[in-house]
Amino acid sequence: MFPIEIFHSTLAKLVEVLNRFGIRFHLTGGITAVAYGEPRMTQDLDLVIDYDAALRNREPFLSALTQAGFHLELTSARKALDGKVMFQVLDIEQALKLDLYPEFAIPGELDRSVMAEVLPGVTLPIASRSDAALSKLIWAVKGSHKSRRDLRQIWRNASPEESATVRRMATSMGLVDQLDRILSEPEGPA
16 A cells, blocks of 8 residues: 555656547546545556547557556557456556556546646546545445445535435446445444
């Protein structure tokens, strides 16, 4: 687990590559838990990337990642992009892992990204609070206990409108019972 500040140079390199190819993105995962919940350490960075732009520029994009100092298994990354599934890249210099998701877990989430200062002096797009909560709900349903706690923290800081959006979308995704169950759980030790 790392303090978020350690990701500064890794993010700078990755953002430069994404911007070069016009690949929209936002940060999600643990960094949104920090932005919307409470400070904590994270073990990696999670990004949702624009599938169409990434696929359209697949070979030069993957090559640019390698040239920027990221290690990735090219065959697996190609298959992941083709199949709209997550693939990992490793910043060799920092020994930090990034998970790139070329598919939206929540419909339209990249269109609702918000700009936030994720590190001192570094403002980048992150998932909206509602989308971050829904993402945590999806991961909690898949068995992530950390996501359960993150969801409750994000919910606590949500506006009534954001909470209503999460509830409406969770209902449409068939996850409202799980949402209510997780929100009613007592907080355990940190």
